[in-house]
Amino acid sequence: MTSRILFVCLGNICRSPAAEGVLRHKAPHLQIDSAGTSDWHAGEPPYVPMQHAALRRGYNITEQVARPFHPVDFNRFDMILVMDGRNLADVEAQRPPGNLTPVKRFAPFAGRDVGDVPDPYYTGEFDAVLELIEAASDGLLATL
Template sequence: MTTRILFVCLGNICRSPAAEGVARALLPDCEIDSAGTSGWHVGEPPYGPMRAAARARGIDLAALRARQFEPADFSRFDLILAMDGQNLRDIEAQRPVGRDTPVRLFTDYIADSGTDHVPDPYYTRDFDGALDLIEAAAAGLRRALRAEG
């Protein structure tokens, strides 16, 4: 059975599309998507500097377009991964009654990372630092999925 994973950040133009791109490369047997808790950028491609930083690592985000997270995503996905605590709370606030889809912080998959979130490079301007965390978390996610069998 294919695992369906959704990555969620605020605007779906930096962190979550980067996580989508990285995860598609590392987890080819999974269905991967991304979304934002806000609707500010719906239909837009990932932010130019994030696309450039990802492209420098061999990850092409150009075809992706932002979309807003919606309650139906709890039915569409087996695992929802938030980039920070506020995203996680915003996702949980939309949880339909009776839906038990796990929602976790993406950084939970980085052993001893010392961080509980992927800082938003739209504000920090540290696109490479965000990608470093995303790649580490995606590698941890791959290990966890393999361990599950």
């Protein structure tokens, strides 16, 4: 049974904390966390424009703190969901030998022809990213 889910993006300040906040709201019974493949923003809260966009939709992510992904996360979680292909490669590069924890792209759970969750830090499309995250969260929950 999947009850421990980790979301991973690059800096852990936009996409993965938003996904954590959305899924935590929709499924409070699950253990959910997020991390980044870089440590650039470790210890920082989510990016303020993402916080504001999430709050407008009813998700409070203001208390989250960015942290880097670590190989031990493979043992701490039942599933690791990444936001794009680069995140997938970076996470897989840290997989301990013999570990079988599934690592999947998150966006396809939305049931759309999309492979990646675009990074709103660069695009500015915070609301569109949240819509995709909401749809993917609903799709994920339907599979659990």
